Amino acid sequence: MVEELFEQLDFKVNQQYEQIIDDLLEKQYSIIDDFFDTEEINQLRRALLAKYEEDQFKKSAIGNRINELIEKAIRGDFILWMNEAEAGETENIFFRKITNLVYYLNRTCFMGILHKEFHYAVYPKGTFYKRHLDTFQNDSRRKLSIVSYLNDDSWENANGGELVIYKEDGSEEIIYPLPGRMVIFESQVLEHEVKEVKNSERLSITGWLKTR
Ligand SMILES: O=C(O)CCC(=O)C(=O)O
Numbered sequence: 001m002v003e004e005l006f007e008q009l010d011f012k013v014n015q016q017y018e019q020i021i022d023d024l025l026e027k028q029y030s031i032i033d034d035f036f037d038t039e040e041i042n043q044l045r046r047a048l049l050a051k052y053e054e055d056q057f058k059k060s061a062i063g064n065r066i067n068e069l070i071e072k073a074i075r076g077d078f079i080l081w082m083n084e085a086e087a088g089e090t091e092n093i094f095f096r097k098i099t100n101l102v103y104y105l106n107r108t109c110f111m112g113i114l115h116k117e118f119h120y121a122v123y124p125k126g127t128f129y130k131r132h133l134d135t136f137q138n139d140s141r142r143k144l145s146i147v148s149y150l151n152d153d154s155w156e157n158a159n160g161g162e163l164v165i166y167k168e169d170g171s172e173e174i175i176y177p178l179p180g181r182m183v184i185f186e187s188q189v190l191e192h193e194v195k196e197v198k199n200s201e202r203l204s205i206t207g208w209l210k211t212r
């Protein structure tokens with residue numbers, strides 16, 4: 001019935017997006033395992049690594065002026081903000097998918113997403129990000145957090161770097177950073193943590209969909 005109505009409105013139901021919406025409503029997060037295919041992940045990973053090797057990444061910082069030692073005890077990743085306006089072909093693979101998702105969320109759920117911001121992230125061996133809420137940082141306009149993992153197929157669970165989502169019922173969801181996997185969750189609600197990377201480098205794109 002709904003599908004027929006959407007067809008009249010020239011709107012295609014997307015099962016993957018519908019799954020995301022159902023999950024968000026039910027548990028405030030969603031894990032999509034094949035959001036990006038292998039070739040897309042390989043391209044995005046190469047783009048990340050090229051910039052990382054050119055030393056474009058900066059040590060992440062929390063808020064503004066907390067001293068460096070404290071910061072290091074909280075998070076150890078290196079990040080590079082992406083500029084959608086200047087995105088090349090590879091980064092556009094990423095932004096096109098996200099833009100489609102935003103369009104769908106706004107159109108079907110009236111989410112009111114107006115802005116997005118994303119950065120590459122590298123967690124070298126030994127680094128982590130302690131339990132936190134993404135909106136505690138500086139931005140109450142953050143509505144949905146999105147993380148996409150760019151590790152290659154040789155990534156093993158023993159490498160660590162799990163994303164742990166602390167659910168409202170007190171239990172935990174442990175998510176391995178597998179290539180192609182995308183995790184989306186309510187920024188203002190769900191505390192989460194990146195466990196220490198035990199081996200290798202953990203690669204990702206993290207960002208936020210924001211209201212005005
Ligand atoms: O990389 C992840 O799995 C989560 C990263 C994160 O929580 C953040 O950057 O705020």
Ligand SMILES: [Fe+2]
Pocket residue numbers: 132133134145192
């Ligand atoms: Fe976070």
